[in-house]
Amino acid sequence: MTQLDTAATLPTVEETQAFGRRLAGALRAGDLVVLTGPLGAGKTALAQGIGAGLGVAGSITSPTFVIARVHRPDPARGGRLPMVHVDAYRLGMVKDPRAEVDDLDLDADVDDSVTVVEWGEGLVEQLSDAYLEVRISRHDDDTREVRLHGHGGDWPQRLA
Ligand SMILES: Nc1ncnc2c1ncn2[C@@H]1O[C@H](COP(=O)(O)OP(=O)(O)OP(=O)(O)O)[C@@H](O)[C@H]1O
Ligand SMILES: [Mg+2]
Secondary structure, three states: OOOOOOEEEEOOHHHHHHHHHHHHOOOOOOOEEEEEOOOOOOHHHHHHHHHHHHOEOOOOOOOOOOOEEEEOEOHHHOOOOOEEEEEHHHOOOOOOHHHHHHHOOOOOOHHHOEEEEEEOOOOHHHOOOOEEEEEEEEOOOOOEEEEEEEEOOOHHHHHO
8 A cells, every 4th residue: 555644734635536546545435435625626536536445436526416326347447336425515414424324225234345534624523433534624825734533433543
């Protein structure tokens, strides 16, 4: 696995995507990744990088009118795991986004997928299960700062 820093400065959208690609190397089936940050922080850009790193098919965009999309692994890109991309802005406050996504009957099992949720500020405290929080903040000069916080499960060891 590529070395993963728990904090990084991301000057450009390309570097935000590259950070997502590196992060994907640490992900496995059943993982929940919660991307937090204000509007336009770069959550979708980072999700695009994760999708590229996981080798999934289909372009990752802001799901404005859908709650979640499944991106199948593309064997030609070395893909092994589906990625479920969720815009939790429309999901509201929930204890476990994976349970909500399961209820959507998406034809994807969250236990066999990596679930990436775009979440607004201040909602992550609601979450009860193990997850990786990726917090993106925006500086005045338009660069981004990303910080990883592992919650529960074996995240603390995996990020060590
Ligand atoms: N360092 C950077 N990292 C990420 N995005 C950047 C950066 N610098 C500029 N940008 C721009 O900021 C925007 C980020 O948009 P993006 O859709 O990824 O944000 P978002 O957090 O998903 O927004 P939303 O809250 O609407 O879902 C893009 O237009 C991107 O080009
Ligand atoms: Mg977005």
